[in-house]
Amino acid sequence: MPSFGLCPRSIAFIVLATALGSDAAAIDPLSYVDQLIGSRNGGNIFPGATIPYGMAKAVADTTSGSNQGGFTLDGTPISGFSALHDSGTGGSPSLGNFPLFPYASCPGDDINRCDFPKKTRANHGQFDQNKVVARPGYFEVTLNSGVKAAMTASKHTALFQFTFPASDGNTSHPLILQDLTDLSDSRQDNGTVSVDEKTGRITGSARFHVAYFCTDFSGPEILDNGIFVNSRATADVKNLTISRSINGYPLPGGAFVRFASTDTPVLARVGLSFISTEQACSNGEAEVPDFKFDELEQAAADAWRQKLSPITITPGGVDEDQIKNFYSGIYRTMVNPQNYTGENPVFDTGEPYFDSFYWSNLASPCLDTVQTNSSQGGSNADVVLADGYLKGITAGIDWDVGYEAVVKDAEVEPFDWSSNGRGGLDSWKHLDWRGFGTMTRSISRTLEYSYNDFVIAQMSQLRNNTADSEKYLQSSDNWKNLYKEDQTSKFANGQDTGFKGFYAPKYLNGTWGEQDPLLCSNIDNSGAACSLQNTAHETFESSIWEYGFFVPHNQGDLITLYGGPAEYVRRLDFLHDQNITYIGNEPAFLTVFQYHYAGRPALSARRAHFYIPRFFDTTPEGLPGNDDSGAMGSFVAFSMMGLFPNPGQNVYLIIPPFFESVNITHPQTGKTATVRNVNFDPSYESIYIQSATLNGEPYTKNWIDHSFFTEGKELVLTLGRNESSWGTDIKDLPPSLGEYTGFNETTSGRRAARNIGTKYKAGFSQGGPRLN
Template sequence: MLPLHTRVLGITLVLLGALSPATATRDDLKYVNPLIGSTNGGNVFAGASLPYGLAKPVADVDGENTGGFSTDGSNVTGFSHMHDSGTGGNPSMGQFPLFPQYCADNDINNCKFPKAARAVHYKNDSVEARPGYFALTLENGIRAEMTSARRAALYRFTFPEEKTENGTALDPTILLDLTDIYDTRQNASISINRESSRVKGNGTFLPSFGAGSYKAYFCADFSGATVRDSGIWVNDRAGSEPKEIFVTRGFNNFYLQAGGFVTFNRPENGAVTARVGVSYISSDQACSNAEEISDPLNDFDALRSTAETAWRDKLSPIKVTPGGVSDDILRSFWTGIYHTMLSPQDLTGENPLWSSDEPYFDSFYCIWDAFRAQHPFLTILDPRAQSKMVRSLIDTYKHEGWLPDCRMSLCKGWTQGGSNADVVLADAYVKNLTGIDWELAYKALVNDAENEPLEWSYEGRGGLQSWKRLHYIPYLDFDYLGFGTNSRSISRTVEYAYNDHSVAVVGKGLGKKDYTTYLSRANNWKNLFKRDQKSILTNGTDTGFTGFFQPKYLNGTWGYQDPIACSPLTDFCSLTSNPSETFESSVWEYLFYVPHDMAALIKFLGGADSFVSRLDYFHESGLADISNEPVFLTVYEYHYAGRPALSARRAHSYIPSKFNSTNDGLPGNDDSGAMGSFLAWSMMGLFPNAGQNVYLIAPPFFQSVEYTHPETNQTATIRNVNFDSSYKNIYIQSAKLNGKPYNKNWIGHEFFTQGWTLELTLGDKESDWGTKKEDLPPSMSDSLASVEALHA
C-alpha cells in the first residue's frame, strides 16, 4: 500500500477535481473490467486478487483455462485459489479446487467426483468480475462468490433450496480435489480434523513452462453451516472414514483422482463460507495465512472493500481528462493498467528455497515478454514494487547463481531469447530506482555475459565461446560447455547484442573499465546482416526489399531461413513447435530489433526513407504479429527515422481494432500484463525503449493525462491542444515543455520524477515537428550521455 502522505495527496487531488471544472476521471476502478481478454487467447486471470497477490481465486473451466476462467462458454470444474495471468502455453497452477454440489438422496456416493463428471456450465449472464471480486451462478442454481486477501481466498457458496423425492431437504456438499488445472500433480495428501472439520493438505506439481517441480500447501475452514459429515473420496467413491489420504501420480501414469469432502446441514439462508489459505512453506503456514481473514463469516464485504481500496491506491498516480472519448476507451485503458499488477506475485516470506531479508517475487512469466513495456510501466506507476522486483532478481542470482529470464512457482522457466533480466536491470539503473545494490547487480550482469551455465535452456546464455570468438551465435553451433535448444541463432544474436549493451550501460555508469568490451559486443548484430538477401512471399511475389538477417555457420558461410517464416503469413515458431533460427517471430520482425542503435540499423537499410517504406510494408502486409511482444517497439520506430507522426498513425491502426473493451479485446496472450502495458503506454502518449532513458512521444488518446510520481510527489502532465475524440487530429504540429518550445520527439525519465508539463498542439496532417536530426532519440552510435546526466 502507498504511504499515508501519498494517499492523502491522492485524496486531495480527487477533492480538488470535484470542485474544479476539469473533467478528469475519478473512481477509475469502475472502468476496470477483468473479463477483457478472457477469450480469444488473451488468457487473463479474471478472478479476485490484490496487487501482486498470491491468492487468486476464480472459477476453473474445461475450455480456455490457462488463467483458470474463460468466457468461452465452457464448463466449470472447480474454484481454485492460485493462478497466473496471461501465461499462454499450458494451464498454470489452479491447485486444490473446491466444488459445491448437491448429492442425490443425500448419499455421498451419488456425488460427482472426477472433473469430467462434475463439470457444469455457468449461466453466461451471471458472471461478475471486478477488482477484488468474482462471481457466477452455475446452471444448477448454486451461486459462487469470491474475494481475496494477500494469501487467502474467501468464498461464499449459496445453495438454492432443493429436496429429495420424499421431501427431505438436500444438504450442501463441498468437495476439495487434490489436483491442479493441468493435472500435473505428482503426489498429494489431505487430512480433515474430526472436531473442527478444518481441511489441510499439500501436493507436488509441475510448472507449466519450466523445469523441476514445486510443493504447494492449503488450509481450508468452513463456516455458516453445521457439518453433518466429512471424509475422503477416491475416483468415484467416498467414505466418512478415514479422514486422511496420500495419493501418488498413479500406476503407469494413470491419474488417480482423490480429495476430501464436507457435507453440511443446509443453513436457512443457503450460504456456506469457505476460507482457504495457501502457502509454499507448509500447511501450518497456509493456516496462518488463512487467518489473515479473521472472521470469514462476516468479513466478505469488508475484504472485498479492502481489495478495492488497494487497487484504487495503485491506480491513483494516473488521472486522465477524457475529452469526450467513449467509456470503451476508458475501460481498455484502465484494464490494461490493472493487468500489469496481477503478476509478478509478491511471495516475500513464502520462499522455501533460501533464507533472505530481500524481497522475493515469482511469476516472471517471462521477462522476454515483460521487459519491453510492463517493467518500464511499473517503474513509473509503482517504482517501489519495481525496485523490489529488481532486488528479487538480484537475490535470485545471489542464491542460485543466475538472473532468471523466466520463473514461476519457485521453478526455473525456459529461456526464450537472451538474458533479458539484463535489460530490466539496465532500465532500473538509467531511471535511478532506489534501494538496489548496483555492485552486486553488475556482477550478475557480467555473469550473464561471461559465463555459460551447464543448462542454458533455463538460465544464462548459451554459445558464449562462439559469441566471444566469432561475434555471433552460429547456426548449428558446436557448444560443449552447456546444453540447450540449439536453435534461435538469429534472435539470440540480436538479443545478446542488446543484453551486452545493457551491461555496458550499467558498467559505464558505475565507472567500470570493462564496459567497452560489452559496448563492442553490442555491435554483433551486424554480423548476421546479409545485404543481398531478398524476401519472397509464398505466392512468389518479391517484396521488393533487400537485406535481412540470416543464419551463419561456424565457418562463416551463410545458411538460410525464409524471411517470412515464423510470421502470421506462414506458421508459428516456438521452443517446442517448429524450432527455428528466430523465436516466435520472423526474420522480418527481428530485423527491427536493434533498440540500442536504430541510427545504425537505418543506415544498413538504406536510410530513413527506405526504412520507413520497409516498416510500412511490415505492418501493412500481415507480417507484423501484433499478438506478440517483439512487435511492440516497431510501432514507434518511425521516430528514429524522423517520422513521429507515422508512429501515432500506426498506434491508432491497432487501437481499438486489436485492443478494445470486449471479452476478446486482446490480440493475443496477455503475457502477465505485457499486452496491457503496451496498450496503456500507447494511450498515455509515450512509449519506452526499455533499458534506455528514452520515451518516444505521441499524442495521448485523451485530452490530457496526469501522473503523480509516488516517490517525488511531482505531477507530470501531457496535454493535447485541439484534441478531438474522433481521432482526426493525431499528428503533433508543435510542442511545449514547461511552456517553452520543444522539438525533440522523445523525452527522458526526468519528465516523470520532476513533474514536467508537455503540451502538444495537434492537427490532422503530418508536420515537421520532431523530424530533424537533432530531434531524434539517441542511438549507441551517438553516446551514453543521457545516463551520465541522470546520475550526475
C-alpha cells in the same frame, strides 16, 4: 511469446504509480476496469479476485483448452473454484491447485451419488455466461444448479462464499469438496489430504511444484466429512495419501465437508503456502481471522484504488470504452507477477520473491518478466536491471550486487543454457556472433545478446567503469555480423517482396546458412517449429523480417544499412501492411513506434491508432493474443498515455495521448507529471503534433526522459490534422549508438528531417536523478 519486443510493463508502472490527481477526481478508475477483457479467444487472462501482485487469485476454473488463467467465457463449464493462478500466459495451463466444488445436495442425500472427479462434476458446472460479475477484488458466478459462488482475496488467502438455493421442502445437505488436482492434472508423486472431524478443516499438499493449503469453513453446522478417491467417498476415513495411477495420470482424490442446512451461506477460507500446511493455516488465520467477506472485499478494492488512482485522465469526450481499455490495461499489468515474498520454499529469507518475472515484461517494460524455466533469447533480466538503474530506482537495492549479476550473465555460461541464460558464449566471444548449427535461435540470440551488452555498457558508464563500458559497447555491435546485404525475401508464391538485405544464420567457419526471412512470420503457413523445440529455427517465435528491426540501441546504423530513412519507413510500413508482424505478439510492439527514429513520429501515432481499438477492445475477445502477464495491457496503456518506453534506456517516445490530458503522480517524489493535448479531437481526426512545450518552453524532441515523471513536468502538445515537421530534425531523434545519416532523402514526398546532410550521434541515454 518472445522477450525482445520491448513493450512497457511493470517497471515503468511501478516507477510511475501513487496518489490521486485532482483534475480527474470525478473518475473512479475501478469503475472502468473490465476484468473480462481477454476471457475469450485465447487472451488467457485471470479475471478473478486478487489484490495487486497477490499470491491468492480466486476464480472459477472452466474446462476450456484456453484456461491458463482459470476462467473463460467460451461456453465451457466450471469444474472447480481455486485460489492459485497466473494470468495471460501461453503454453500449458499451470496452477489452479486444490479446487473446491459445491453441491446444494447429493441425490438421495447419498454422498456417493455426487460426482467427485473433475471431468464428471463439470456436468454440474454450467452457468449463464451473461451473468458473471467481475470487479477489482471480487468475482461471482451462479451455477445453473442455483449455487452462487462469490470470492475475494487477501495476499495469501482466498475467501469463497457459497450461497445455496432454498430447500424445496426436502432435506438438503450441501456438500463442498476439495481435491488434489490442478488445471492440467500435473500432480507428481503422492498427494496428501486430511480433514478434521470436528471443525471440518481440510489441509493437504501435493507436488506439482510443492504447494500447501489450509481450508476452514464458517456457516451452517457441519453434518459430516471425509475423503474421496476417484468416484467413491466415505465419512469413515479422514486422511488420505494418494499416488498416481498406473497409466501415469493423477488419480482423483481429496476431502469433502457436508453441512446440516442450506439456510446460510458457507464461507470457505483457503490459506496458501509453498512452505508448509502450518504456514498456510497461519496465513489464513492472520489475514482473514473473522470470515468477514464484505470487509475483505472492500480492503481488496481499496488496494486496487490506491494502485490505479495515481494515473488520472481528463477524457475530453472520448467514448467510455476508450477509458475502460486504458484502465483495464493498467490493471492487468498489476495482476502479475505474484508476490511470493516469505514463501520461498528453498531459502528462509525475507528477500523479495516473485514469479512470472522477466519474460513478457522485457517485451513490455513494466516489470519485465521471464519465465523461470525457459530462455527465449538472451539474458534479458539485464535489461530489466538496467532499466531500473537508469531511471534512478535505488531504494533497497544493492547495485554492486546487481552489476555483478549482469556481468555474470554476460560472461558465465550456465550448465543448461538451452533453458536458462546465455549459451554459445565461446562463439560469441571469439567470432562475435552466435554460430548456426550449434543450437537453435542463433539469430535471435545474437541480436538479443547485442542489446543485453549495450545495457550493461550503459550501467558501466554510469558506474565510471570505462573498461567494461568500452568492452560491452564493442560487443553490442555484433548484430551487424549476421547482416547479409544481398539476402532477398520472397512470398510463398515466389513473388519478391522488393527488399534486399536481411539477417541470415552464419556457420562457425563464417559461411552463410539459410533461413527464409518470412519463416515464422504471421503469414508463414509452413508449420515450422518456431519456439523452444529442438528442431526450431534461428529466430524465436518471430521472423527475420521482424527481428530485422530489433536493434533498440542503434537505429542510426540500422537505418543506414537499410538505405536511409525513406527506405527504412518503406520497409517498416511493409512489415505492418503485409501482416508480416502480428500485434498479438510482443515483438511487434516497439515496431509501432520506430518511425520516431526515421524522423516520422506522426506515423507512429497513426500506427498506434490503427491497432487501438481495432485489435484491442473491451469485449471478451478484445485481445489479439494471450495477455502474457500483462504485456498486452501495458502496450495499450502506454500507447494511450502517449509515452512509450524503450526498455533498458532512459527514453519514452512521444505521441499524443488518447485523452485530453493524462496525469501521473510519482511514488517517490510525489510530483505529478502531465501530458496535455491542445485542440484535442475525441474522434481522433487530429492526432499529429504540430508543436510542443515542456514547462512552458518550446520542445522539439520526439522523445523524453524519465525526469519528466520524477520532476513532475508538464508537456503540452498542440495537435492538427496533418503531419508536421515537429520532431523530425536529426537533433530531435531518440538516442542512437550509431550516427543518423542519409537524412537528405525524402519520405512520402517531403524531407524526413531537417539539418540536411549533417550527422548526429545521440550517444548514451543518461540516467535520471538518483532516488534514495
